[in-house]
Amino acid sequence: MSFLEIANISKTFGNVTAVSDVSLEIARGEFVTFLGPSGSGKSTTLYMIAGFFEPTRGDVRLEGRSILSEPSNKRNIGMVFQRYTLFPHLSVAENVAFPLRVRRRPAAEIAGKVEEMLALVRLESFAGRMPAQLSGGQQQRVALARALAYNPPLLLMDEPLSALDKKLREEIQDEIRRIHRQTGVTILYVTHDQEEALSLSDRIALFNHGKIEQLGKGRELYEAPRTRFVADFIGHSNFLDCTIARSHGGFADITLPDGSALERVAVHGDARAGGRGGLMIRPDRLRLSPLRGENGPGIDVVLSDATFIGETYHFVLTTGWGASVNMRMPASLARADDVTIGTNLRLHWEASDASLFGQ
Amino acid sequence: MLLDFARLGPWRVALSLIALLVGAYLLLPILLIVALSFGSSQWLQFPPPGWTLRWYEDLFDDPEWIASFLTSFKIAAVVTVLSVGIGLMASFGLTRGTFRGRQALRALFLTPMILPVVVLAVALYAFFLRLHLNGTFLGFVLAHLVIALPFSIIAISNALERFDRDIETAAIVCGASPLEAKIRVTLPGIRLGLISAAIFSFLASWDEVVIAIFMASPDLQTLPVRIYGTLRQDLSPVIAAVSTLLIALTAALMAAAALLRKDDRS
Ligand SMILES: Nc1ncnc2c1ncn2[C@@H]1O[C@H](COP(=O)(O)OP(=O)(O)OP(=O)(O)O)[C@@H](O)[C@H]1O
Ligand SMILES: [Mg+2]
Numbered sequence: 001m002s003f004l005e006i007a008n009i010s011k012t013f014g015n016v017t018a019v020s021d022v023s024l025e026i027a028r029g030e031f032v033t034f035l036g037p038s039g040s041g042k043s044t045t046l047y048m049i050a051g052f053f054e055p056t057r058g059d060v061r062l063e064g065r066s067i068l069s070e071p072s073n074k075r076n077i078g079m080v081f082q083r084y085t086l087f088p089h090l091s092v093a094e095n096v097a098f099p100l101r102v103r104r105r106p107a108a109e110i111a112g113k114v115e116e117m118l119a120l121v122r123l124e125s126f127a128g129r130m131p132a133q134l135s136g137g138q139q140q141r142v143a144l145a146r147a148l149a150y151n152p153p154l155l156l157m158d159e160p161l162s163a164l165d166k167k168l169r170e171e172i173q174d175e176i177r178r179i180h181r182q183t184g185v186t187i188l189y190v191t192h193d194q195e196e197a198l199s200l201s202d203r204i205a206l207f208n209h210g211k212i213e214q215l216g217k218g219r220e221l222y223e224a225p226r227t228r229f230v231a232d233f234i235g236h237s238n239f240l241d242c243t244i245a246r247s248h249g250g251f252a253d254i255t256l257p258d259g260s261a262l263e264r265v266a267v268h269g270d271a272r273a274g275g276r277g278g279l280m281i282r283p284d285r286l287r288l289s290p291l292r293g294e295n296g297p298g299i300d301v302v303l304s305d306a307t308f309i310g311e312t313y314h315f316v317l318t319t320g321w322g323a324s325v326n327m328r329m330p331a332s333l334a335r336a337d338d339v340t341i342g343t344n345l346r347l348h349w350e351a352s353d354a355s356l357f358g359q
Numbered sequence: 360m361l362l363d364f365a366r367l368g369p370w371r372v373a374l375s376l377i378a379l380l381v382g383a384y385l386l387l388p389i390l391l392i393v394a395l396s397f398g399s400s401q402w403l404q405f406p407p408p409g410w411t412l413r414w415y416e417d418l419f420d421d422p423e424w425i426a427s428f429l430t431s432f433k434i435a436a437v438v439t440v441l442s443v444g445i446g447l448m449a450s451f452g453l454t455r456g457t458f459r460g461r462q463a464l465r466a467l468f469l470t471p472m473i474l475p476v477v478v479l480a481v482a483l484y485a486f487f488l489r490l491h492l493n494g495t496f497l498g499f500v501l502a503h504l505v506i507a508l509p510f511s512i513i514a515i516s517n518a519l520e521r522f523d524r525d526i527e528t529a530a531i532v533c534g535a536s537p538l539e540a541k542i543r544v545t546l547p548g549i550r551l552g553l554i555s556a557a558i559f560s561f562l563a564s565w566d567e568v569v570i571a572i573f574m575a576s577p578d579l580q581t582l583p584v585r586i587y588g589t590l591r592q593d594l595s596p597v598i599a600a601v602s603t604l605l606i607a608l609t610a611a612l613m614a615a616a617a618l619l620r621k622d623d624r625s
């Protein structure tokens with residue numbers, strides 16, 4: 001029996017299907033992230049667990065017991081929202097005390113717990129401040145302290161950092177990781193930022209159109225994407241259109257639009273001979289050389305754009321048939337020739353770094 | 360800004376002058392009344408030949424004036440409580456509800472604001488005649504509630520719309536029941552709206568004269584009604600004294616409302 005079990009839940013609003021038959025099992029203490037594009041059903045799934053929405057179908061079980069019949073305030077779940085939701089008329093300490101006050105806990109216990117929670121988020125000295133006197137990051141840390149004050153077995157977070165700037169976001173990500181380690185609380189986290197998902201979670205559930213497209217460790221999603229959507233979403237992959245000449249036992253021989261043929265490319269999903277497909281290559285697995293020479297698969301390209309983004313160069317290359325290919329290269333490896341727009345170059349990759357997605 | 364005051368050049372003087380004149384035009388009658396209430400002339404002579412507090416003494420010695428003052432105050436107080444209470448519930452329905460006809464209902468609630476008061480007064484008079492409510496305390500309260508409610512609904516609805524509902528939801532996730540969350544979190548969150556609803560409801564009743572004239576009976580007269588009635592008999596400086604007190608209370612409440620709004624913005 002897993003700790004949290006989401007069993008075949010669906011949610012429709014009128015004729016919009018927001019979540020469609022999602023199932024997921026989460027172990028105690030795990031950090032699972034819902035990742036996916038806007039409108040893919042991440043928040044709706046989270047809200048059904050929190051009790052704001054009733055699922056159209058399916059069940060949510062916590063430690064084996066269905067929680068659907070309980071109202072939100074009885075579920076004993078912690079939650080941090082995307083928007084700032086501190087109670088504006090209460091001080092930081094009173095905000096953290098609130099869940100304990102509504103539970104009628106003795107004053108001494110409340111005082112002790114508030115102190116412990118503020119220490120956990122490193123805001124001890126802010127106890128007397130009002131929410132309006134805090135920065136966005138501090139407000140979310142207080143919200144986190146408030147959500148953990150009653151030792152909930154499960155903590156839900158819906159894009160808690162999306163309103164913060166990048167640097168602050170990274171700082172608070174570290175805090176969240178530390179707090180997860182320190183408290184052992186089970187966390188369900190929603191984001192549409194793949195880096196955030198990769199850096200925080202034990203496992204990622206990648207959502208698309210109300211379904212979980214793939215569930216697994218970040219590395220699995222990156223290295224063994226099961227669908228073209230996953231490959232595209234995690235790592236901004238390149239897809240080169242191609243036709244499938246032959247398909248045999250998980251591999252295929254393909255032809256690119258310029259006529260160059262590639263043999264034995266690993267296939268994901270199904271690829272039928274004669275059909276079309278997408279050849280997927282990660283931007284960081286590509287290499288450039290000054291025309292011909294190196295062996296292995298490759299195509300002729302023209303450099304059409306080069307952007308220096310600290311540590312790495314981001315190149316946009318145009319193939320002979322007009323498709324764009326993104327490529328990243330450590331700045332230290334880039335030669336002067338590589339960054340001259342309009343240069344003809346040869347683009348190549350290891351055969352094992354390319355794979356084929358049927359269409 | 361296109362019409363930046365600092366960049367108007369010589370027009371600044373003209374503009375200041377116009378503003379000053381308009382301000383004077385609006386304020387002078389009030390200042391005149393205040394001055395007359397302290398003037399020693401029986402005939403409301405201006406400028407006053409001397410200064411006295413006699414008219415205020417007369418006023419406080421007259422049980423009828425005191426009775427009217429208390430009547431006005433009691434009616435306004437009860438109207439305030441009911442208006443804020445009903446306005447709060449109506450606002451929750453209007454801003455949070457998803458039922459059909461919500462916009463039409465809001466418009467209906469606000470009609471007393473645009474309807475000429477005389478029309479309302481005649482209608483209420485005819486209606487209350489059947490219910491035998493004319494001249495009763497309850498009749499006054501119900502009639503004034505009609506004109507006070509739109510102020511409450513506007514002030515509270517605006518506050519509720521600006522209050523992020525996720526904050527209330529957060530309180531519920533924290534373990535508060537939906538009602539407890541509203542009482543402990545939402546109400547304090549919209550308290551400025553509630554206070555300004557109370558102030559404007561109070562003033563709507565306190566200042567009201569047209570409906571009150573229709574509702575009044577010889578032994579139940581609000582302050583504005585008695586002023587009006589007394590005026591028609593004789594022009595005593597006591598009226599200036601009453602008016603000054605009325606103005607003072609109104610001004611104090613308006614100032615409180617303005618301060619609140621400033622507080623809210625900062
Ligand atoms: N209360 C609602 N009424 C009607 N439709 C809704 C409601 N809530 C969500 N939806 C729809 O359900 C779908 C999923 O929405 P959801 O908020 O779960 O997406 P999300 O993955 O959280 O997206 P985002 O990253 O933008 O927050 C969307 O198409 C949305 O329009
Ligand atoms: Mg969302």
